[in-house]
Amino acid sequence: MEKKDLSGHPRTRGARSSFNEESNWSGDYPISFGSIPGFDGSPIFYCVEGKGKPLVFAYGVACSSLHWTYQIDYFRKNYQCIWFDYRGHRRSPIPSNLETLTIDSCVKDLKSVLDFLDVKEATILGHSMGVSVAMEFAHRFPEMVKLLVLANGTPRKPLETLLGGNFLQPAFGLLSKFQKEKPDWVEAGWKLQEKTKWIAQVLGNLGFNSHLVHPSDIFTYGRQMAELPPVVLTRMMDDYQHFDATSWLHEVKVKTLILSGESDQITPPKTQDLIHQLMHNSEMAKVQHGSHCCTLDMPDYVNLLIERFLLQNKY
Numbered sequence: 001m002e003k004k005d006l007s008g009h010p011r012t013r014g015a016r017s018s019f020n021e022e023s024n025w026s027g028d029y030p031i032s033f034g035s036i037p038g039f040d041g042s043p044i045f046y047c048v049e050g051k052g053k054p055l056v057f058a059y060g061v062a063c064s065s066l067h068w069t070y071q072i073d074y075f076r077k078n079y080q081c082i083w084f085d086y087r088g089h090r091r092s093p094i095p096s097n098l099e100t101l102t103i104d105s106c107v108k109d110l111k112s113v114l115d116f117l118d119v120k121e122a123t124i125l126g127h128s129m130g131v132s133v134a135m136e137f138a139h140r141f142p143e144m145v146k147l148l149v150l151a152n153g154t155p156r157k158p159l160e161t162l163l164g165g166n167f168l169q170p171a172f173g174l175l176s177k178f179q180k181e182k183p184d185w186v187e188a189g190w191k192l193q194e195k196t197k198w199i200a201q202v203l204g205n206l207g208f209n210s211h212l213v214h215p216s217d218i219f220t221y222g223r224q225m226a227e228l229p230p231v232v233l234t235r236m237m238d239d240y241q242h243f244d245a246t247s248w249l250h251e252v253k254v255k256t257l258i259l260s261g262e263s264d265q266i267t268p269p270k271t272q273d274l275i276h277q278l279m280h281n282s283e284m285a286k287v288q289h290g291s292h293c294c295t296l297d298m299p300d301y302v303n304l305l306i307e308r309f310l311l312q313n314k315y
Contacts, residue, residue, distance in 0.1 A: 010047055010091065011083070012066040012224070014296065015216035017073055029076050036116045038087065039108035040100060045091035046084040046113045050076030053146075053315055054119050057083040058110065060128025061236045062228050064090050066220055067127050070299030071306065082122070084113050088232035090224075101235035103243055106133045107140065114144065123315060125149040125306070127295060128267065129158075129236075131275075132243050138252050139245075147313055148252075149306055151259040152292050154271035155278060156244040159237075206265050209291040217296050249278040256282035257309040259302065261290030283309075 010033050033047035047065075055075055057068040065072070065083050072081045085092040086106050095101065110133065114122065123146050126134030131153020138145040208218055256279050260272035269286070276284045285305045287294040295302050 010045075011049075011069060011072065012064045012090075012220065013073075014066060014069045014220075014299075015214040016299070017069060035091070036112060038095075038112050039105070040095070040097070042087050042095040042100070042109075043093055044084055044087065044109045044113060046082065046116075048117065049081045050079055052079040054080045054082055054117075054122035056110070056114070056119075056122045056124045057081065058106070058124065058126040058130030058133045059083075059086075060130050061086075061240055062089075062225055062233050063128065063130075063221070064224050066217065066224070067293060067295055068125065071125070071295060071303055074299075074303045075306075082113070082117065082119070084110065086236075088229065088236070094229060094232060098231065098235055101232060102239040103129070103132050103136060103236075104239075107136045110137055111141065111144075120144065121146050123147040123149065123310065125151070126153060127151045128153060128292065129240055132240065132245070135245050135249060135252060138254055139248060142252070142254065145254050147310070147315055148254050148256040149259065149309065150256060150272075150275060151295060151302075152261055152264055152267050152272070153275065154267045155249055155275050156246050157241055158243075158267060158271075159241045207292045209261075209263060209289055209294075209297045212289065212297040213291075213293065214296075246274070246278060249275065250280065252279060253281055255313055257306065258282055258284045259287060259290075259294060259305065260284060261287050261292060261294040261297070263289055264292045264294075266292035 009031065029050050031047065031049050033045070035043040035045050038044040049072060057065070057072060059065065059067045064085070068083065072083065075081055087109065088094045088101055121144055124134040124137060126132070126149070128151075131150045134148055134150060135153075135155070138148055210218070258272050258276050258279075260269045262269055272284065276282050287298060287302065287305075289297070291297050
């Protein structure tokens with residue numbers, strides 16, 4: 001399958017992005033994008049920006065390239081920045097087999113993308129559920145991972161610690177069951193978000209530092225969340241809430257930078273502390289006032305933390 005260099009840009013860009021629709025992407029920072037067959041033939045959208053050593057960005061469930069957009073803006077100047085859409089997210093359609101909406105599939109699809117691009121070794125950056133994807137990938141394919149950057153993740157069962165307790169586990173279980181039994185009802189209720197925008201308001205209070213993040217970025221995320229088919233969210237979360245790397249994470253020897261938002265209510269700092277304890281070749285960077293989306297709250301500071309880590313490790 002031939003890769004195509006195109007002008008324009010498919011990435012969800014933040015309100016503080018340094019480029020616009022009229023930018024010429026065939027110049028200093030070349031871009032290529034398209035769809036490739038995933039591990040089972042399902043179309044998977046990918047994008048490559050810039051040239052140099054590869055950085056691979058993995059976002060969270062029900063998220064998008066928005067969550068890494070300011071980092072890609074910055075690092076595409078000196079690195080080859082690669083990102084892809086999980087199946088059922090944004091430009092990757094819902095697979096015919098809904099059972100493949102799993103972290104395992106995300107890992108296999110990432111392997112397919114890197115094989116297509118002929119990337120033999122890369123630094124993997126994961127945010128939220130993308131941390132689980134990055135850790136699992138490094139565990140399965142250690143020869144392909146040079147460094148890891150893990151932002152706002154958890155090594156196990158995210159609903160156990162969400163908002164400081166596990167009370168949402170049974171609630172989500174009911175939602176998942178209801179979605180399977182009455183999908184039309186759930187779909188209709190989900191679409192109300194597009195009119196009320198309530199989810200953006202809730203996320204603004206829980207998932208971001210509203211004093212630091214640009215309001216338009218919260219709104220964009222809320223809109224994208226409302227556009228996501230609920231079957232994708234429930235299936236992915238069904239799988240994600242059973243993810244547990246604690247029994248094998250010590251086997252991942254690659255040098256790792258862990259980013260922890262001190263005000264993160266979604267994956268509280270204690271979950272990143274546990275990752276740090278289990279990964280003996282890791283270092284921790286606490287982001288003061290950082291929320292679950294510290295990459296959007298304080299992008300310049302996060303960029304400097306990542307850049308220092310890359311340079312210290314001669315990458």
